[in-house]
Every structure is written in C-alpha cells, then in structure tokens.
Amino acid sequence: MPSLRWSPPPCRLPASLLISYIPDWAVTLASTLVWVYLGVTKPHYQLFSVDNKAISYPYVAPNEQTVTVPMLFAVSICVPAVIIAGIAFGLKRNLHDLHVGMLGLLLSVSLTLMFTNGLKNVVGRPRPNLLARCLPVSTSGPLRDPPQGLSSVAICSQTDMGVLNEGFRSFPSGHTSLAFAGMTFLMFYLAGKLHIFDRQGHSYKSFIVFLPLLVAAMVGASRVADYWHHPTDVFCGALIGFFTATFSYHQYYPVVFSPHCNRPYDPRKAPSPILPIHVAALSPLSGQQQQQQDSNGRDHIHLANSRQRTTTGTRSPVIDVHDDEEQSNNSGRASSTPLLNIEWNASTQSGYRT
Structure with a gap:
C-alpha cells in the first residue's frame, strides 16, 4: 500500500519543467527586443x-x-x-x-x-x-x-x-x-x-x-x-x-470564477508511466478504476483504486492527501470519499504538491 503523508513543497523546480517553458521565455525576450528596436525607429x-x-x-x-x-x-x-x-x-x-x-x-x-x-x-x-x-x-x-x-x-x-x-x-x-x-x-x-x-x-x-x-x-x-x-x-x-x-x-492560471483560481495550471511535464502529474490529467480508467468528479469539477478517485494502480509499478509513489478547503467553502458539504491529490515528479522520483 502506498504511504500516505503530507508532502513538502519542492526545494527546486526540475530541469525538465524549466526547459518546457523555454518557448514562453523566448517570446518574452523577443518581444522586448522588438520593443527596443521600435523605440529607436x-x-x-x-x-x-x-x-x-x-x-x-x-x-x-x-x-x-x-x-x-x-x-x-x-x-x-x-x-x-x-x-x-x-x-x-x-x-x-x-x-x-x-x-x-x-x-x-x-x-x-x-x-x-x-x-x-x-x-x-x-x-x-x-x-x-x-x-x-x-x-x-x-x-x-x-x-x-x-x-x-x-x-x-x-x-x-x-x-x-x-x-x-x-x-x-x-x-x-x-x-x-x-x-x-x-x-x-x-x-x-x-x-x-x-x-x-x-x-x-x-x-x-x-x-x-x-x-x-x-x-x-x-x-x-x-x-x-x-x-x-x-x-x-x-x-x-x-x-x-x-x-x-x-x-x-490566463495562459498560466484559470479564470477567477473557478473554484481552483488560487492555483496555476499543472506544470508542463510528460506523465509518468505509473501516474500522471495530477489526478485531473488522468486518461479514462479501465476495469474497476473509476474516476469521479465532485460538484465543483475537481477530479478525485477512491483510495482502493489508488492502491490497485500502485501495484503495477516498480516504485510506490507518494500520495498527497490533504483537506480541500475550497471544496468545503464552495460546495458547502463534505464528500464521503477522501480526495487525493496525486502528483508525480518523474525527474526526482518523488511526489510534490502545487
């Protein structure tokens, strides 16, 4: 059974994550250079x-x-x-x-x-x-x-x-x-x-x-x-x-009407062969693995499904279980099934929470 614990924030961003944002930084730099050129024209x-x-x-x-x-x-x-x-x-x-x-x-x-x-x-x-x-x-x-x-x-x-x-x-x-x-x-x-x-x-x-x-x-x-x-x-x-x-x-954050507007979009990383970075990124599950969605649109899964999925991998991921304050604030009722925020860092082989 995978370990259930609070995971601290990462001390550094993985290199692969930073590399995935190089095009964005390139656009920013190019726009700045064009601005400087136009200023002297x-x-x-x-x-x-x-x-x-x-x-x-x-x-x-x-x-x-x-x-x-x-x-x-x-x-x-x-x-x-x-x-x-x-x-x-x-x-x-x-x-x-x-x-x-x-x-x-x-x-x-x-x-x-x-x-x-x-x-x-x-x-x-x-x-x-x-x-x-x-x-x-x-x-x-x-x-x-x-x-x-x-x-x-x-x-x-x-x-x-x-x-x-x-x-x-x-x-x-x-x-x-x-x-x-x-x-x-x-x-x-x-x-x-x-x-x-x-x-x-x-x-x-x-x-x-x-x-x-x-x-x-x-x-x-x-x-x-x-x-x-x-x-x-x-x-x-x-x-x-x-x-x-x-x-x-809005390239990096959801609209302010979203119940998750306080968090940026998921990091740009290729999913792990065992688990994707976020549960929200899961593809359709097979067999008894059923993906559910609460009233606010947040994806969550049963603990039993998590246990079944971890048995197929070579290494047990860290499952970050946390109280979802936005769930209680926006839906007004607690879910009978605990919410799991599963995040996987392929470069460091550890889970972290965003």
Whole structure:
C-alpha cells in the first residue's frame, strides 16, 4: 500500500519543467527586443496645423513629469513582482506558482510594450505639445499653413531629433498601457488568491483587487495633465494593457470564477508511466478504476483504486492527501470519499504538491 503523508513543497523546480517553458521565455525576450528596436525607429510624421490648439500646449521635460520613466517601471513591474513573489514563495512556498507568476507578468509587459511602440510608429499622431517641440519657423511672412493644406515636419527648426520624433508618438499612451499591463496582471493574481467570487461578500477583497487598477488609472490621468497625451491616447493605451495582461494571465492560471483560481495550471511535464502529474490529467480508467468528479469539477478517485494502480509499478509513489478547503467553502458539504491529490515528479522520483 502506498504511504500516505503530507508532502513538502519542492526545494527546486526540475530541469525538465524549466526547459518546457523555454518557448514562453523566448517570446518574452523577443518581444522586448522588438520593443527596443521600435523605440529607436523613426515614426511616421502626420501632417498638422499650426493653428491647432490641441497641439499647442507647453512642453514638460521627461524628468519633470508627474510619473517619470523610472517611477513607471517601478510601479508597473517591480511592485507586482514583489507582491507575487511574497505570496507565491513567501506565503505559499510554491516555486511553480512563483515561476509562472513572474513569467506571466513579464510576458504581459513585453507584449504590451511591443504593441504600443509599433502603433506609435505606424500612426505618428502629434502630441499635445508638438508645436513646442517642433519650434516651427516661416521663411515667408507670418507662420501659417499652406493654402488649402496642412503643414509638415519640414517647418520644424528643432535640432534634437529625439525630442522631435517623440512629438509624433502620441497614440497610444505607453505609460498607460504599461501601467495597466502590470496592474491588471496583479489584479487577476490577487483576485485568484483571494477567491474574489467565493459568494461570501467580503468587501475588503474587492478593494484590494481593484486597487491596482486605480493606480494604473492615475498614471494615465497624469499623462493628460502633463500635456503628453490626448485623452483618447490614454483610453486606448489602457485597453491594450488590460487585454494583453488578461491574455497573459490566463495562459498560466484559470479564470477567477473557478473554484481552483488560487492555483496555476499543472506544470508542463510528460506523465509518468505509473501516474500522471495530477489526478485531473488522468486518461479514462479501465476495469474497476473509476474516476469521479465532485460538484465543483475537481477530479478525485477512491483510495482502493489508488492502491490497485500502485501495484503495477516498480516504485510506490507518494500520495498527497490533504483537506480541500475550497471544496468545503464552495460546495458547502463534505464528500464521503477522501480526495487525493496525486502528483508525480518523474525527474526526482518523488511526489510534490502545487
């Protein structure tokens, strides 16, 4: 009979598990490199009118903005990373949760930065402070637009091409998209860990979960206040960050409506010939081995079936039996059959719990 005991969290992730996530890290790195390349590429220059009041605001230097670039990266990346690390490893002692949490956050940020810079260069929308950057001059009388036409970048006397190019990167707001990418991912992460939709009606959970979105919204509002973006730039930047973070989070975690939303998806490993990594991954059983499912959709099996299956292997796996707090919270009734969470580490020949 297999031993029944509590299994501690793994002290390290198996190499085979980390290797399985190399494509994800490659996408993250590639997106970051594309973002850097797009940032130094000359954008499209839209035509504009020197009489347009919407682009006649004063120029606020980058180091005088309400939210500077270092502050933006600290709020959008460092703060979520510290919170995720504190919960995943500091409280849960779960390296797999820590790994996919960091991976999902960086994937969200890198994809958002790439999409944002790509749109900035393609659209080339003038910023509200474009004329202050451009320093337009006229060689023939008063400064005005050509008859029945618009002015071009040719009338600008600005010698710093970095300042001038940034004047045509208004849409969408990069500050806003990055802030929403990091804060939205953090929002989903906290919502899952707190079981925001557990039907218990705890208001404090809602406040904690939606606080990151408030921070992101304040970052976006500062871009309008500093005359660096139009309101539509901020709105579209928020949409980009929100949807990219939503996509990235759900690559590694179930929806927040799931009773198991506090746990990441199973590690990517080939099943053991004796047992798969999780009971939920079991293929249809034969003979007397019957797989059952409780009211919340969690797969579980009878202890007798576990005993029968272990006799066919050369080594007895560790069966991790634990109280399922989510089962009691969500279903409101205890199961007559104990739930077994069977997890198998093929590289270390030991069971562990995620």
